[in-house]
Amino acid sequence: MDRIKRLSQMLPEDIDAALITSVVNRQYYTGFESSAGALLVTREKAVLLLDSRYIEAGTKKVTDAEPVLMTDMAKQLNELFEELKVKTVGIESGYMTVESLFSLRKVLNATLLDDPRLNEIILHQRRIKSEDEMKEIRAAQAITDKAFLHMLEIIKPGLCEKDLQLELDYFMLKNGATGLAFETILAAGANGSMPHAVPSMNVIKEGDFVTMDFGAAHNGYCSDMTRTVAVGKISEEQEKVYNLVLNAQLAAIDAVKAGVPCNSIDAVARDMIYGAGYEGRFGHGLGHSLGLEIHENPRFSPLCSDLTEAGIVMSVEPGIYLDGQFGVRIEDIVMVTEDGCDVITKSEKKLITL
Ligand SMILES: [Mn+2]
Structure with missing residues (x-):
């Protein structure tokens, strides 16, 4: 070093x-x-x-x-x-x-x-992350991806948010995480409209979205991912919002490459979401850098005009939050390259109904 x-x-x-x-x-x-x-x-x-x-x-x-x-x-x-x-x-x-x-x-x-x-x-x-640092981040994300697959087997009506949070954290620590990158966010139903909801005794029921935002740490390095899954039959609006968030996320990832202003990447997702009638329903930035800390600079935010650089790791996490109803967020982490980006998160993003 x-x-x-x-x-x-x-x-x-x-x-x-x-x-x-x-x-x-x-x-x-x-x-x-x-x-x-x-x-x-x-x-x-x-x-x-x-x-x-x-x-x-x-x-x-x-x-x-x-x-x-x-x-x-x-x-x-x-x-x-x-x-x-x-x-x-x-x-x-x-x-x-x-x-x-x-x-x-x-x-x-x-x-x-x-x-x-x-x-x-x-x-x-x-x-800029070195190869050694990337190895740690990839290892952390691989554990996180594995935990998501595990949760698909676990989530069902009748369990509460806290049950699921504990299961997630336990699984990551049991499967090689040396720590948690941050406190797991797990929100069901109406709680999903709060981007940083604290897991509660709220019980999962049919028709709920369950949003999980979680990450393993590996030798100090963080991972970060969010998935929203449906439990039973959801409404047409829920499905529409989910697909809008997914399309905004895919478009933003497509736009990522070295040398572009961070706020222009944020705008790709934000313009799609606002243009579809959800102005003001996506309050946070599109993403953040991460490494030894879960939130590092630069940020994919309207306020950050820094240029992206090859070798930085960024989250891409648009969301739509409808107060008192439900919320959707989908998050991957990517490593910026000269001509695009390498998506480190491997988990499925198409709507999953349990
Ligand atoms: Mn994040």
Whole structure:
């Protein structure tokens, strides 16, 4: 991995060192996951402070930074600042709490810059996924796809949303997930009109749509998918809305390729949905990037004009939500390529009636 080296090369001239304290960024740069620690990156050297719980495993695993037993973080960082002539330190403004910044400022003998530059450099570096990262995301999604097939056998009238959520989570963890990418959303019937409904004791009944938005994590990397399935006979409007969402999703996926503004991809699906009479019924963005975190930048949203790049992973997830009636969302994740995209999600998208 040369991620630390790239970071050190990208440090702005007036920043002598980057102080990386967040769990997710320490994992990204060192390949080692620990709940606590600090990574100091200068142009010459990288040091990873790890406490006694992690130092043995970290010493075996980390190759791009020098692992050092952390006994007194402030004292050790100050010694490093002196040795490496560090005067100004960039911090991850998107991750460090205000409280941590205030308390570190009291004890560290360097200027901690609270500007967003370092954060932006890190987030930008994390956008393009390496082959190793893609392997993890694909592994996570494969478990998620398998869980969907399992749920098709399980879902039936009489069970409640919570029963199904627990079954889904248990299946993913039992089948290789090292964690969940986020809290599973599972909504039936009228609850489906709330895009982020919390699973409840609401009982599944004939004529319901059941929307499941879920994802396994694999070695820290996330997957994300949503499917809406019908239980028994549904209305004509339900079927019409389902097919509209599906067609909007397929059209948006078709439009994805490197070098296009993210908001133009959002518009492909949004224009179809609004044009069919559902203006205002698709409130969220079409998609988001993901990786070590479930929501990363860029976004397929009317507000994001960033250009897509080959190697970013994006969700494509249009929906239509009719208050008090029902909702439909269909979501796949794709890896952007120069001339299109590679759909990582393999699950069926045509309307499934159970
Ligand atoms: Mn998503």
